Amino acid sequence: MLIDLKYHLTTLVAVFLALAVGILVGSSFIAGSSVKGLERQFGKLRAENRQQWKTIEDFREQIKKHSDFERATAPALVYGQLAGRSIAIIQTGDYSEATQRAKSILEEAGAKLVSVTTISNLESRSARQRAIRSVELITGEAEKQDPIGRVLGLVAKCVATGTGSETLGVLEDKALLSRAGDYDRRVVRVVLVGGCRWVRSARAEHTDLVLIDKLTAEGVVTIVGAEPLEVGTSYIPVYHRKAIPTVDNVDQSMGQVALVYAVAGETGNFGVKRSADRVAPDYLERGLWRYGYRR
DSSP states (O other): OHHHHHHHHHHHHHHHHHHHHHHHHHHHHHHHHHHHHHHHHHHHHHHHHHHHHHHHHHHHHHHHHHHHHHHHHHHHHHTTTTTTOEEEEEEOSSOHHHHHHHHHHHHHTTOEEEEEEEEOOOOSHHHHHHHHHHHHHHHSOOOOSSHHHHHHHHHHHHHHHSOOHHHHHHHHHTTSEEEEEOOSSOOSEEEEEOOBSSTTOOHHHHTHHHHHHHHHHTTOOEEEEEOOSSOSBOSHHHHHTTTOOEESOTTSHHHHHHHHHHHHTOOSEESSSTTOSBSSOHHHHTTGGGGTTTO
16 A cells, blocks of 8 residues: 555656656747747838838938929919019917918019018907007007907008008007008908917917908908918818918918919918818919919
């Protein structure tokens, strides 16, 4: 009996030892295979990654060449299209560079840039108090119901009719706007340059919608809303409510060309964002330049 017990114990020990050795050998084999497999996979991924970066760099180079070509041809595409036409720019957003791009292409098209007015952010309590005081100084009236609307009405009148430059001086002194240009000439074409750096801003609703109505009431017949491609809050959907032509990429050459033709009278929502319904104006898309259209 004792011998049988020793035999069984020896057998069990041998079995477990064999099992342990098998597990150890198998684990080493699997580990070695896994490491080699992972090394092969990482090597493949590195090669693919290098190829992807090369493809990206190729695309970047192509985009740069396209941009260079657009910048070179834009002046020719707009030459003379706005000759002799007086235009005012009102910046209601945060992107002064976009305003400069708009100004440059309009001048390339032969337009007379009468004035550039930059409206400050009028949403703060401080702006409201300064607006109340400004209206009182200008009109002698204490406007407390809608001082911002009253200020925007004064701006629209000065820009559109070419009268009351002293009024703009008061508003500028109160840091409600800044200005450059000639405010003694009537204009019927205005470009609004919007776009806010902050996400979910309601500034366009409080400023631009009111300003569009005020400008229209003062006899402005063409109002175009524009903004750069990258913005925190887009003003384009707000401009759509007033059914005015829009350009959502005025900082790009294609958007600048579209701006010129929108000011010249073409309708539509130009650009590359989802809010756009076209890229090129009819004048170019349909080859109307062959017939001397709008020359």
